[in-house]
Amino acid sequence: MTPLLKVQGIEKRYGARIGCRDVSFDLYPGEVMGIVGESGSGKSTLLNCLAGILTPDTGEVLFEMRDGAVKDTVTMSEPERRMLSRTDWAFVHQHARDGLRMNVSAGGNVGERLMAVGARHYGHIRDEAIDWLGRVEINESRVDDRPTAFSGGMQQRLQIARNLVTGPRLVFMDEPTGGLDVSVQARLLDLLRGLVREMGLSAIIVTHDLAVVRLLADRLMVMKDGHVVESGLTDQVLDDPQHAYTQLLVSSVLQV
């Protein structure tokens, strides 16, 4: 099997400061990769470099397109990258407000990607939007409400529906459960896990919450000061941490 995403030697600096450095890994189809680390460890920088939001200073991000061709998303043309980001890629922001159009109804939010790739039949767009709202457990009756009228958890679920409607193959998530209370988090995680398995999605999840990666991620990378200090299977890393920082991280979690 060939990897869906092959990351080689990514480095991003902010002037003299290091954002992230020397990151390499492969992501295979259907695999979920977790990236954990404390605030400022470079995990969001890395995610933004991978998703084409930031341009890395060095390194390659090789993505296998639908036709099987492998392309470097760092050097590909901007129209091509933007096309990818509304078809094959999805980006779930920590704050739903960053990923949603707050002054557009829920249905319009979900339909936007469809219209962006050429859907021009109102009835079909609306049916698809309602179908996706159902899949993220939002009642059909809310389809014409604006996200401002939604709770934080609903906004986050709406953002996920909006991203997955075009059937992407790779999802980037930046702290998808941040800022939600624990019961809502649990529901969202359950939903995400279901969708990832059902659609065979590959995903890269950045979080500082070890419970999230324990539930969702197959593999785990631990970052500190812009470097990857440890990586491996999730259970292996969490149950038998080798690096001193990983040990600290695992032991810092409160056991209830």
Place this chain on the structure above:
Amino acid sequence: MSDYNFAYLDEQTKQMIRRAILKGLAIPGYQVPFASREMPMPYGWGTGGVQVSAATLTPDDTMKVIDQGADDTTNAVSIRKFFEKTAGVATTEATAEASVIQTRHRIPEETLREDQILVYQVPIPEPLRFLEPSEVETRKMHSLEEYGLMHVKLYEDIARHGAIATAYAYPVKVEGRYVMDPSPIPKFDNPKLEMAAIQLFGAGREQRIYAVPPYTQVVSLDFEDFPFEASKADHPCDLCGAEDSYLDEVIMDDAGTRMFVCSDTDYCAGRRAAGHVGAQGVSTQEEDAA
């Protein structure tokens, strides 16, 4: 003639505007930035249109100015006077006699010819503005032809009102490429955008000029199951009886009486002079006698 340079603007400025107009004509629907000048009237009164007209006028031209179809409203009268004073050109109210027509929010009912220029006053040239506040982003969307967002606006219309409720400034796609705001003309006028005359659009505050050359394809955006419809009040004109013209609704008293009249005053007057009389109209012959 007066102490003003011909048509108020200095020659360098007119050259600069003409270059923008030519570029706009070469790339139909593309918004060309230009260094808009301070004009002796407030923004929103047609400073963009006035500058385009000034750069377009020659001493032989005959000018007509309309505001919402009418020749006799404040905006039209003051701009007409402005050019009478600064350019000394002939002015007219008859659409057929004019060579340059500056308009605010209407296209004349009478079919325009190849030797005419229609200049629009544009308040907000960017059709994507209300959905995407960033100018950097909207320019990128234009250059990459990412127009899905325009349909989101129409989707919202249907979701909220059951039909495309956008009645003016209805977005169009020009020559299969650029999505353009046709200025706040009623969507009734959209099909007329494919015409023989040159159409120039000037936005003074936003510093943009764009253009539609003669016989250019202009398509109003819509959905397959909600096609574009050029709508007007379902009523004939009460003065001239016309059934094919765009109507203004005039409230007559506080008891709910209303009348519908042509918004194009020249068209209405022409029909009445030719003997057409509407339900509440009086023929012009009788008016003259009285």
